Amino acid sequence: MATIQNTVTSHPTTWAHSAWNLHRNRCRRPYSRHILLKVAVASLPSLLTLRTGQRHYRGRSVRARAIHGLRMRLPPGATVYLTGVAQELEGEPCEVLSFDRSGRWLVRFLHPRFRERAALVPEQCLLFGYCIQPEHATSPASLSTSVVLVDTPRAGRGLEVVEPMAAGSSLFKEMPFLLTANDVNEVCRAHLKMRAAAGKDDSQGKALEAFASLSAGDGFDAQALARVQAQASEVWQAMNFGRSEQPDAAEIRNLAAVLLRWEANRSVTMSGA
Structure with a gap:
């Protein structure tokens, strides 16, 4: 596994919208305010060049190596977030498709309201989230x-x-099968995506098995274990923000185990390295 450190260091705390739920972001990563996301396609800011006639579908089982941009290198299929484009699109999740000759990245909006549309986005307006490369899990x-x-x-x-x-x-x-930003929320998002897709996609299931086979060892002291437990609790609370449910101890333990495996096995690289 590899952790990519984004060069952007701080953003205001905002409401967060993820693929599985509306929740409060605890890690100062920019995300969209879901209530404001009633943006007509025609009103997208001029900073983006919309590709309205194209549809791009998921399900590619084999990913190519990282695509070289101006300064960033991103794998095709990586989840990235828009930043600095427009307030209503701040933190909008997208999938990386390619790098255009104009010096911009072609990304596909992940939210259903965009109907699989893609847009060309300047590199400085992208923040890396995570990427699962299941073909590397068994190599x-x-x-x-x-x-x-x-x-x-x-x-x-x-x-x-x-x-x-x-x-x-x-x-x-070896090639990493899981790339994430240096952010516990992104790690948990990637793991939940693998878990959700495992039943329908054999390659995602193998990636999930490869992650589960990683050992956290016993080198964490009590302070480190308490920190990871607290992080898992915050992630669970963010995922369930607005609900009246009581904390799910089993799910929090599962998230803590995910974060311990991540901490014990990851290597860190700077974005674009």
């Missing part, structure tokens, strides 16, 4: 001949060096 890592994969009872899977290696040598190479 084996390329290991150096000097290391072997082992299972340990305490820390799970690991690499054991079986012969001397020079400093700077490559131990293994």
Whole structure:
């Protein structure tokens, strides 16, 4: 797994609309105010070039490698959010399709009211959210001949060096099957998307199984465990904002387990790296 650090550092807290529910965003990531999203397609800001005659459908089982933009590199199919375009479109989720010769990204709006329409968006108006690449979940890592994969009872899977290696040598190479912004909400969104799609899409099911097979180990101290538990509770509250339901202890434990696996196995890279 890989975590991508967006270069934009702060945004005002707003109401959030996600694929599964209307909720309050707790992490200062910009999202749309759902009540205001009665925007006619014809009234989209001039900053966007709308592709009204095209429809783009989901279901691609094989993703290409990352697309190079001006400074960003984004995988096709990644979920991104609009920012700085218009107030009524702030935080609108979109799917990355391609990079245009004009220097803008072609993205497809995910909300049903846009009816699968796409638009060309300047790169500075996009924030990366997450991307699931299920084809990489089952592809084996390329290991150096000097290391072997082992299972340990305490820390799970690991690499054991079986012969001397020079400093700077490559131990293994693998493609990440899950990319997220450095944001616990995006991690949980990606996991819930995998979980929701697993019953209909075998590749998503394999990605979910690959994530579940990751070990969190036992290296987290009490303070770290309490922090993750608090984050899971906040995510659950955000997902269920406006409802009168009591906290679901089982679901909160599940979210905490997801965040622990993410913390224990992720690597961090800067956006566009």
